[in-house]
Amino acid sequence: MTYPFKFPDTAPPTLSIGRSRQWGLLSATEVHATPGRYPGMVTSDHRLIFYLTPEVPTDCACEGVAQRRIQSPYDFDIVPAGASGFWEDHAPCDMVSVRLAPQLVTSTAEALALPGGRAELAPRLGGRDALVEHIVRALVAEIAAPAPAGRIYADSLATALTTRLLQSFAIVGAAGRQTLSKPQIRRIVDYVETNLDGELSLEALADVAGMSIPHLTTLFRRTMGQSVHAYVMERRVQRARALLLDRRLSIAQVALETGFAHQSHLARWMRRLLGVTPSEVARA
Known part of the structure; x- marks a missing residue:
């Protein structure tokens, strides 16, 4: 069975980068994408792509996990550090790209005393979580604010977001622990x-x-x-x-x-x- 999506030809896809703010090991950037297919950049940071535009048909894949969906506001994708993939939006889309440095994830996992003392974020497409939504919306408000809040506030948001991702969307265990191929x-x-x-x-x-x-x-x-x-x-x-x-x-x-x-x-x-x-x- 296939989705009944039918889309006209579009101009070459373009990413427009908007306002951005960085707080130590965490950053957030506004992004606007025109319709089209984009290769997922392989980066050294973990990324959370948080969608703002309703009813955008999207095809995406990350490390063997593929999905076709019509996204809702506050859906998000998790792209772990070093992961590859692609996404294709079939309508203009606004999103927020949140980047987390591996050191932040590692230190938070150690503080949480996760089994084996380590954790890796797993690829996730079309995730929804009320607490993640609340934190990212706070980051969006910070991007738009004329003056940034204090560093302690930003650090608390970074810790809260990383903790939630590790608790709900992580592969936890000792090095070499088996997963699906x-x-x-x-x-x-x-x-x-x-x-x-x-x-x-x-x-x-x-x-x-x-x-x-x-x-x-x-x-x-x-x-x-x-x-x-x-x-x-x-x-x-x-x-x-x-x-x-x-x-x-x-x-x-x-x-x-x-x-x-x-x-x-x-x-x-x-x-x-x-x-x-x-x-x-x-x-x-």
Whole structure:
């Protein structure tokens, strides 16, 4: 199944850099992107791309994790240091790029006494988190402020953001600890996207990955920063949102097309993940 996206040809894509501010090991920059495909730059910093423009169809990939979605304001992507990928926006998009130096992540992990004394941020596409949103919006306000707040305030925001990312979106463990390989991630993601309208099972996904169910559930959470079930429901909600915005199907039909048992099941998960109802999306 594919999304019903149809877009006209556009001019060459252009990134416009707006206001920026740096506080020690943390920085935030306003970015405007015209429609088009952009290669993801490999950098030595961890990056959090925080989206501000509603209803922008986007294709993106990072280290074998791929996604096609219609993004909502305050969705974000996590691109770990050294990671590669691409993104393609199909409409103009405003975003905030937050960069975290590896030293900040390492020192915060040590302060949190994470298992093994280390942690790595995992790639995450289309994430949503109320606390991350609150912190980044505070950084956006600081960018726009005529005079910066005191360093202690900026340091507190940096610590709070890094702590939250490590607690919710990290691969934690001893050096060399096993994770899913890129081919395994690609096979799982492709299988989920192809079968969102059907009955997905852990047994089938374990077969796709070539491992046992317990092994899959452990490595998936370690690699992707969330459970298999949470990932599948997130993808179903994003697919449902795209179909609702296309307005070709009723809410009940969209629920069935995206693997939900019924319309109320879709509504419950959409409210939980996006904070809106299917009716509100359809009227957007």
